[in-house]
Amino acid sequence: MVETRRQQQLDEVASALFRERGYAATSVREIARALDLQGASLYTHMASKEDLLWSIVWRVAERFRTTVEPLAEGPGTPEARLRAMIGAHVAIVAGEREHAAVFLHEWRFLGPERKAEMAARRDAYEARFREVIAAGMRDGTFRNGHAAITARALLSSLNGIPAWYRPDGPLGPGELADAYANLFLSGLLADRSEPAPARPPQPPRRRRTRP
Amino acid sequence: MVETRRQQQLDEVASALFRERGYAATSVREIARALDLQGASLYTHMASKEDLLWSIVWRVAERFRTTVEPLAEGPGTPEARLRAMIGAHVAIVAGEREHAAVFLHEWRFLGPERKAEMAARRDAYEARFREVIAAGMRDGTFRNGHAAITARALLSSLNGIPAWYRPDGPLGPGELADAYANLFLSGLLADRSEPAPARPPQPPRRRRTRP
Numbered sequence: 001m002v003e004t005r006r007q008q009q010l011d012e013v014a015s016a017l018f019r020e021r022g023y024a025a026t027s028v029r030e031i032a033r034a035l036d037l038q039g040a041s042l043y044t045h046m047a048s049k050e051d052l053l054w055s056i057v058w059r060v061a062e063r064f065r066t067t068v069e070p071l072a073e074g075p076g077t078p079e080a081r082l083r084a085m086i087g088a089h090v091a092i093v094a095g096e097r098e099h100a101a102v103f104l105h106e107w108r109f110l111g112p113e114r115k116a117e118m119a120a121r122r123d124a125y126e127a128r129f130r131e132v133i134a135a136g137m138r139d140g141t142f143r144n145g146h147a148a149i150t151a152r153a154l155l156s157s158l159n160g161i162p163a164w165y166r167p168d169g170p171l172g173p174g175e176l177a178d179a180y181a182n183l184f185l186s187g188l189l190a191d192r193s194e195p196a197p198a199r200p201p202q203p204p205r206r207r208r209t210r211p
Numbered sequence: 212m213v214e215t216r217r218q219q220q221l222d223e224v225a226s227a228l229f230r231e232r233g234y235a236a237t238s239v240r241e242i243a244r245a246l247d248l249q250g251a252s253l254y255t256h257m258a259s260k261e262d263l264l265w266s267i268v269w270r271v272a273e274r275f276r277t278t279v280e281p282l283a284e285g286p287g288t289p290e291a292r293l294r295a296m297i298g299a300h301v302a303i304v305a306g307e308r309e310h311a312a313v314f315l316h317e318w319r320f321l322g323p324e325r326k327a328e329m330a331a332r333r334d335a336y337e338a339r340f341r342e343v344i345a346a347g348m349r350d351g352t353f354r355n356g357h358a359a360i361t362a363r364a365l366l367s368s369l370n371g372i373p374a375w376y377r378p379d380g381p382l383g384p385g386e387l388a389d390a391y392a393n394l395f396l397s398g399l400l401a402d403r404s405e406p407a408p409a410r411p412p413q414p415p416r417r418r419r420t421r422p
Contacts, residue, residue: 022320024236079400105316109233133399142399149382149390150399152375153368160367171360179360187398188344188353188361189290 009035010045014052015098023053023106053106054114060103061121063092072128078136083181085129089158090177097162104159126151154184220246221256225263226309234264234317264317265325271314272332274303283339289347294392296340300369301388308373315370337362365395 013034017026028049032042046052071084093100107118130151136142158180165176224245228237239260243253257263282295304311318329340362347353369391376387 022233022235024233025320082399109236136399140401143397143401145393145399146382146390149387150394152371153391153394156371156374157364157368160363160370163367164363171357176360179357180364182356183361183364183398184394185398185400186354187394187396187400188293188347188356189396189398190351190354 006045010042010052011056012098015056015102018053018056018106019098019101023049023102023109050109050111050114053102054110056099057103057107057110057114057118060092060096060099061118063096064089064125065121067092069125069128072132078132078139078141079185081132082129082136082185085132086154086158086181086184087174087177089155090161090180091173093158093161094165094167094173094176097165097167100159101162104162126155129155150184157184217256221253221263222267223309226267226313229264229267229317230309230312234260234313234320261320261322261325264313265321267310268314268318268321268325268329271303271307271310272329274307275300275336276332278303280336280339283343289343289350289352290396292343293340293347294396296343297365297369297392297395298385298388300366301372301391302384304369304372305376305378305384305387308376311370312373315373337366340366361395368395 010031014026014031017031017034021030026049028042031049031052035042046055068085068088071081071088074081076084107122108115110118130147133142133150133154134147137144137147161176167173171179221242225237225242228242228245232241237260239253242260242263246253257266279296279299282292282299285292287295318333319326321329341358344353344361344365345358348355348358372387378384382390
């Protein structure tokens with residue numbers, strides 16, 4: 001129990017330092033100092049600085065894998081699934097900004113094997129988005145286009161959130177997710193068939209049919 | 212002349228190392244070794260490792276400032292200006308991936324004053340995008356929404372390009388810019404008034420009017 005709390009503290013402190021100064025520039029001594037420990041006694045809680053990075057990165061990767069990836073399988077239309085995936089992704093990057101930032105920017109400092117494992121996981125994750133987007137392009141929900149580029153554009157965009165989002169700002173994570181989903185689904189240009197609350201009701205237009 | 216070439220080599224080698232290993236994890240000795248120089252003689256070409264980072268970051272910032280920012284002022288509609296800005300931004304991030312990646316991810320390792328200067332420049336740059344987006348929202352070209360979030364979403368998305376774009380891939384920078392501009396302007400959802408080359412001509416719909 002004490003061990004678990006210490007472990008949590010260690011993760012928090014290391015995340016904050018890795019995020020602020022970068023993994024490579026953060027020494028074990030600094031982590032120990034932030035915890036009021038001696039460098040040597042820190043090693044009773046972890047095997048190496050890289051293990052600490054791995055534990056943070058791995059946990060965030062697991063969160064993405066277990067909460068976002070299943071949404072790709074459905075149920076629902078590609079649009080509904082993509083919205084759900086955006087919502088779940090935003091919940092992580094806005095809800096755990098510090099850990100998410102370390103996951104996103106410091107994973108490349110892992111040793112070769114762990115780095116390769118994480119690269120494979122990231123590819124698989126991106127593939128879930130690409131598949132849902134491609135499914136929507138096939139069934140005519142989405143305009144034809146580059147599913148791979150769209151998936152990358154969307155994920156890069158969402159992954160920028162930890163850099164600027166403040167939980168005490170005007171938007172909660174749910175509203176933030178809606179703003180991103182609306183932007184990517186409906187685009188910036190006005191005059192479209194998508195729900196535009198300020199406009200009076202419009203005659204329904206058919207969707208999912210292409211001439 | 213020789214000095215200039217050496218300076219260029221130094222920038223290239225440092226960019227590659229900073230990008231691959233991160234600024235903090237790259238030593239002056241490694242930069243010197245990659246140039247077949249002794250560490251000490253490297254200092255005849257630069258005052259410090261941070262100066263080298265600054266020279267790379269500053270040059271990229273200047274490229275953005277001089278080629279993208281003026282496009283915010285017009286002429287043209289907000290849509291046309293935003294498209295032009297996206298095109299010019301993509302030309303930099305796709306055309307100078309290595310320098311752009313260092314600019315984007317390593318600038319935070321600058322010393323406090325230079326870091327503050329760069330943060331201010333980045334804010335000013337983002338503000339140009341926000342202003343054009345807000346202008347489009349005001350004149351009804353763009354749907355009402357969060358101009359600040361839209362600007363951040365767009366820039367995060369474009370700034371992901373250096374991480375995956377390959378110049379020998381299927382898309383040139385111009386096509387890439389079009390794909391991003393179309394995505395952000397028209398969104399993923401089909402059935403809209405925006406140009407969709409595969410569809411037969413549609414009766415014109417009015418734009419820029421809101422009920």
